[in-house]
Amino acid sequence: MQRYAIGIEFCGTQYRGWQTQQAGVVTVQETIEKVLSRIANEPIILHGAGRTDAGVHATNMVAHFDTEAIRPEQGWIRGANSQLPKDISIQWIKRMDENFHARFKAIARRYRYVVYNAPTRPALLYKQVTHLYQKLDVPKMIVAASKFEGTHNFETFRAAACQSNQPIRHVKHCRLFEHGRYLVLDIQADGFLHHMVRNIMGCLLEIGQGMYDIDHIDTMFAAEDRTAAGITAPPDGLYFIQSYYPDEFDLPQLPLGPQWLNLPE
Numbered sequence: 001m002q003r004y005a006i007g008i009e010f011c012g013t014q015y016r017g018w019q020t021q022q023a024g025v026v027t028v029q030e031t032i033e034k035v036l037s038r039i040a041n042e043p044i045i046l047h048g049a050g051r052t053d054a055g056v057h058a059t060n061m062v063a064h065f066d067t068e069a070i071r072p073e074q075g076w077i078r079g080a081n082s083q084l085p086k087d088i089s090i091q092w093i094k095r096m097d098e099n100f101h102a103r104f105k106a107i108a109r110r111y112r113y114v115v116y117n118a119p120t121r122p123a124l125l126y127k128q129v130t131h132l133y134q135k136l137d138v139p140k141m142i143v144a145a146s147k148f149e150g151t152h153n154f155e156t157f158r159a160a161a162c163q164s165n166q167p168i169r170h171v172k173h174c175r176l177f178e179h180g181r182y183l184v185l186d187i188q189a190d191g192f193l194h195h196m197v198r199n200i201m202g203c204l205l206e207i208g209q210g211m212y213d214i215d216h217i218d219t220m221f222a223a224e225d226r227t228a229a230g231i232t233a234p235p236d237g238l239y240f241i242q243s244y245y246p247d248e249f250d251l252p253q254l255p256l257g258p259q260w261l262n263l264p265e
Contacts, residue, residue, distance in 0.1 A: 001066050003096045004076070005251060008032065008061040011087040012235070013127040018052040018061070028052070031088060032063075032080070039079045040069035049102045049243035050109055053195070055127070055235030059257030060091065062243045064102040092252040100249055108172065108244040110188040113201045114237045114261065118181045128258070129182070130201075130237035136208035138178055144207045145176040145185065147217045148200055155224040157200055158193035159232075167193060167224075176204065179263060188242075195232055202231035 010028050012018075020030040029046050036044040048063040071079070073093045080090045099105075116122050116129040117136055125131075148171050155167040171189045178184075185201055207214060211230070220229045241256045256263065 001068060001098075002070070003064055003066050003098055003100060004093050005062060005064045005096045005100060005102060005249075006076075006093045007091040007252060007254060008058060008063060009089045009091050009257075010058050010061065011128075012052060012054065012056045012058070014085075014087060016054045017056070018048055018050070018058075028058075028061075028088060029063075031085065032090075035080050035083045036065060036067075036076075038083065039071065039076065040067045042068060047102050049106050050192070050240055052240055053198075053235050053238075056238045056240065057128070057258070058240040059259070060242055060254045061240055062102050062106070062245075062251065064096065064100060091254060094251060096249065100245075102243070105245055105249070106243040107246065108188055108190055109192060109240070110186070110242040110244070110256070111192070111197045112239045112241050112256070112258070112263070113185040113187075113197060113233065114239070114258065115183040115185075115201075115205070116181055116237075117183055127236045128260075130234050132205065134209055136183070136205070137210065138176075138183065138208065140214065141183070141204045141208040142176045144204055144214045144217060145174045145200075147214065148174040148187070152221055153224060154193055154196055156220045156226060156229045157196050157203070158226065159195035159199075160226050162194035164193050169193065169196070174200070179261065182261065184261070184263060188244075197238060198233045198235065199226075199229060201233040201237075203229055205233060206230045 015028045016025045018028045044065050046063045076093050114129045116131045121131040151170045174187045176185050
């Protein structure tokens, strides 16, 4: 039995998230599994580093699978990409030992959320960014973003239906920066709760519009109640960009992306 790790880039617009669901619901995981199963001539089950919501994208989602099939690495990549929909692409593959697990060996995960802040919506970036026409107080948002760094109880900032056993997470960094007409939230943590990034972004957007002050974030944390916070930002602008592993696994590194934005690493 061989174990392979793969890096996947996908546009999530047409999918009901990453994770396989009931019959008839099209997901990224299920779509890739069907293709790999044909190539391997046996059932393939993928284990992903994270679970993205419907409409969320990824530039380097790490996953792994086990198989008895013996194929050259480029054979797996070319075979899969020739059969996958054009909005999913396998970027790399690497043979791993059985100690590797895409989900349980990940020590951190990282997302970027992209807002296009301009008077008119961008047609060519449809479903790739979240458009906001209102003028935003960006310096205030930058300061507010830093309030989410450190170890906190994120009960207020997770979905009501979140299934995680506990809401404590350590956020290594939460940085907001301008890039032309774009606002980009870059956040890395040991793990994320359901809707956590989108709820944080929703909070920052409301602060940027003057709906409440930065210190109100402390009140939100203290409430430990989802209804104490504001909107959940749309999925369109959210990108899973990286999962981190111990150096021993030596996985390929890609530009963090999204590549069309040409952001600093």
